[in-house]
Amino acid sequence: MHFARYNPVRFAHLPTPLEPLPGLAEALVTPGGGGPTLWIKRDDCTGLAGGGNKTRKLEFLLGDALANDADTIVTQGAVQSNHVRQAAAAAARFGLKCEVILEHRTGSQAHDYNRSGNVLLDELLGARIRHVPAGTDMNQALGDVAQEVADAGGRPYVIPGGGSNCVGALGYAECALELVAQANELGLEIDRIVTATGSAGTHAGLVAGLAVMGADIPVLGIGVRAPKDVQEANVFKLARETAALLGFEERVKRDMVVADCDYVGEGYGLIDHVVIEALKLAARADGILLDPVYTGKAMKGLIALSRAGAFDGETVVFLHTGGAQGLFGYQTELDGKL
Numbered sequence: 330m331h332f333a334r335y336n337p338v339r340f341a342h343l344p345t346p347l348e349p350l351p352g353l354a355e356a357l358v359t360p361g362g363g364g365p366t367l368w369i370k371r372d373d374c375t376g377l378a379g380g381g382n383k384t385r386k387l388e389f390l391l392g393d394a395l396a397n398d399a400d401t402i403v404t405q406g407a408v409q410s411n412h413v414r415q416a417a418a419a420a421a422r423f424g425l426k427c428e429v430i431l432e433h434r435t436g437s438q439a440h441d442y443n444r445s446g447n448v449l450l451d452e453l454l455g456a457r458i459r460h461v462p463a464g465t466d467m468n469q470a471l472g473d474v475a476q477e478v479a480d481a482g483g484r485p486y487v488i489p490g491g492g493s494n495c496v497g498a499l500g501y502a503e504c505a506l507e508l509v510a511q512a513n514e515l516g517l518e519i520d521r522i523v524t525a526t527g528s529a530g531t532h533a534g535l536v537a538g539l540a541v542m543g544a545d546i547p548v549l550g551i552g553v554r555a556p557k558d559v560q561e562a563n564v565f566k567l568a569r570e571t572a573a574l575l576g577f578e579e580r581v582k583r584d585m586v587v588a589d590c591d592y593v594g595e596g597y598g599l600i601d602h603v604v605i606e607a608l609k610l611a612a613r614a615d616g617i618l619l620d621p622v623y624t625g626k627a628m629k630g631l632i633a634l635s636r637a638g639a640f641d642g643e644t645v646v647f648l649h650t651g652g653a654q655g656l657f658g659y660q661t662e663l664d665g666k667l
Contacts, residue, residue, distance in 0.1 A: 342376030352614030378418030381651025385500030386492035399486035446658025491528025501534025526550025552590030620652030
């Protein structure tokens with residue numbers, strides 16, 4: 330896979346570490362002595378404004394924006410969007426303006442949710458923020474803002490929520506190559522990759538990259554928002570589009586895309602006591618900080634499935650997509666519960 334042909338600009342701290350999780354694995358040993366061997370791919374360590382998975386995508390997206398002579402990034406996300414934080418940082422790094430639309434998707438009125446965490450960092454990074462209510466047609470909103478920028482003489486480049494189009498997903502096709510190379514160096518045979526799946530780019534990129542390489546490693550996406558059928562359809566479509574960019578669309582098969590959406594809870598960005606327990610266990614077992622929206626729910630699923638014996642005898646890699654900065658937006662929910 331020749332990724333340089335897509336003109337990425339390089340600013341991520343790569344390769345990210347691949348580390349064992351001995352404390353968590355010990356905590357998940359079942360009464361019968363079963364359970365997985367756990368490793369973690371530390372994409373919370375990509376380096377851009379605190380890191381996270383969007384940084385890999387933004388290398389390709391910013392490369393495309395610069396190749397198209399853009400001077401303004403236009404993007405969107407929920408109020409505590411990790412993607413928006415990293416997009417604003419990438420724009421600042423390359424001297425671009427950044428126009429952001431934040432959707433009040435959860436309906437939270439808490440001061441910390443609306444002013445702290447990622448929102449505070451968005452403002453620090455110089456993004457111009459617009460707020461819209463839940464249920465807004467975000468694609469239309471992106472188009473409207475891009476038109477405003479163009480009408481004012483700017484040159485907008487639109488990045489979808491999560492950076493999740495086939496250009497952005499190339500970052501995780503490349504990550505698949507990196508992960509397999511690390512595993513080979515360590516003599517590590519990976520039975521399964523588990524990660525959060527939301528806007529679909531990370532999940533789709535991994536599936537595409539592994540399929541194009543011919544690496545027979547299943548990816549389980551733990552859903553954070555959409556129902557299973559919708560999520561799998563979104564991931565499959567994007568994985569095929571990403572593989573097509575690499576010249577091997579036909580290698581992505583429908584059965585390669587698996588999402589478990591039983592751990593969403595009350596909805597996107599809404600946390601419960603089980604998510605809080607997952608955050609606490611990861612932090613206290615191995616010093617890993619997760620976020621409440623994505624990795625916390627993915628870990629909620631990993632813990633429940635491990636305790637049910639789903640991964641007995643397997644070597645599982647948890648791909649950490651970052652987002653701990655969002656913890657500070659959830660102080661109201663977390664106070665008194667840890």
